Amino acid sequence: MTAITSSNCCRGCNASDPKLFYRNPQIPASVGTLPHSxxxxxxxxxxxxxxxxxxxxxxxxxxxxxxxxxxxxxxYEVSLFHTPTFRQYIQGVCDRLIRRYGLHGKRLLEIGCGGADFLRLICRSGGNHGVGVDPTIAQPLQESVGDGSIRLVPGFFSKAHDALIGDFICCLSVFEDIPNPLAFLTQLRESIGDRDVPMYFEVFNGFRSIRELEVWSIHYEQCNYFSLESLTGLFERAGFSVIDADVCYQGDQYLYVEARPGTARSPRSDFSSMIPAVDRFAGEYEKRRERWQHRLDTWQDQNKTVVLWGSGGKGISFLTSLSNSGTVAYVVDVNPDRQGCHIPISGQEIIAPRRLAEIAPDVVILSNPLYQHEISRQLTELGLQPEILVA
Ligand SMILES: [Zn+2]
Incomplete structure (x- = not known):
């Protein structure tokens, strides 16, 4: 993969001058590694x-x-496999793919397999033989899984790995990080040639978070924010036929496409209706930023103790978007692996909820409203009654 320079060309269709609508001059480049001081x-x-x-x-x-x-x-580590909800979901994906594409004893390729949790699962479940390519793999590795096997190859997937293409290709939570998505798919289509190799791609539903004005959900690691239509259009433009595509996972957070080699065609080419949504997002981001900076200034003048609950991507984006986020004293997280680490750039220490008893915060800001009820209960159990606000 090559880095993008600030050229004015769309990497999805080569059109010139896509509309600039959001800027963040400095955001941590990775949420997959946290510093210890x-x-x-x-x-x-x-x-x-x-x-x-x-x-x-x-x-x-x-x-x-x-x-x-x-x-x-x-x-680098961002696996969701420790979450029971995710594990149940991904087992369902695995079973469906095995059924639909008859994946038993087949040769599979996973582009960007990370720790190979999914590759292991689908190879064990179907007795398949999988190869995973990923730059976060430390050493080449081969292991048996049930009646199947997996082999891991370090590196970014490229043309050099063409020989690894077998009967089926999958790529999960990776395509949104690929700088030149059309060039990547076009190359992959060329590499497959006249073989019939179906594939499954799954990505973060980025346009949904923009449309829903989730202003703190923009992270650096992710460079593409797809909608279902823009995603399927890319596959068609690159010469694939879309078999199936839809939203998936909780609250439609992800999108998937199942495709097979076909003939390149030009899909719909008028997306002007999405421009009001991106303009609304930009306006809302600025409004929320100003409102929070004002609040933090006021609390600092009043000597209030403020903490943020949630050290994930949303929390990091919130803290680094505000120039006066030093007013936030600590960040709370229930995940013991994150406690004791610090937030990149803004520097707050990440602490366990029980530490709040001694800190006695006046204000608790929640980075994710999903857990509001659970967090309110924990605060009450600690004998605390702070003001609670959603970021
Ligand atoms: Zn375009």
Whole structure:
């Protein structure tokens, strides 16, 4: 993969001058690794975001994304497999793919397999033989899983890996990080040639979070914000036939496409109706930023103790978007692996909920409204009655 320079061309259809609607001059480049001290936090690599929306193909992309800044290297870890809800969901995906494509004893390729949780699952469940390619793999590895096997190859997937293409290709939570999505798919189509190799791609439903004005959900690692239509259009433009595509996972957070090699065609080319949505997002982001900066200034003048609950991507984006976020004293997280670490750039220590008993915050800001009820209960159990606000 190559880094993007600030050129004015859409990477989904090559149209010129997609519309710039959102800027973030400094945001941590990775949420997959957390620093262990305040000093290290201040040194964490940052990147810039300039989101552009193309009204020809619907792609929304960070036009100044540089994949090398993210640090997709061994040690990078964002797996959701420890979450029971996710595990149940992904088992369902695996079973459906095995049924639909007869994946028994087949040769599978996973592009960007991470820790290979999904590859292991689908190879064990169907007795398949899988190869996974990923830059975060430390060492080449081969292992048996049930009646099948997996082999892991370190590196970014490229033309050099053509020989690994077998009977089926999958790619989950990776295509949204690929700087040149059309070039990537076009190359993959060429590599497949005249073989019939079906594939499954799954991505973050980025346009949904923009349409729903989730202003803190823009992260550096993700350079493409797809809608279902812009995603399927890319596959068709690159020479694939879409078999099936839809929203999936909780609250339609993800999108998937199942496709097989076909003939390149030009799908719908008027996405001007999405422009009001991206303009609304930009306006809302500025409003929310100003409102929160004002609130933090007021609390600082009143000597109030303020904490944020939730150290994930949303929390990090919130803290680094506000110039006066130093008013937030700590960040609370229930995940013991994150406690004791610090938020990149803004530097707050991440603490366990029980520490709040001694800190006695006046204000608790929630980075995710989903857990409001649960957090209110925990605060009451600690004998605390702070003001609670959603970021
Ligand atoms: Zn475009």
């Amino acid at each position: 305040r000093d290290a936090a201040r040194q964490m690599p940052c990147g810039q975001i300039e989101l552009v929306a193309c009204d020809r193909c619907g792609l929304i992309q960070n036009r100044v994304y540089d994949v090398d800044r993210v640090g997709f290297v061994p040690g």
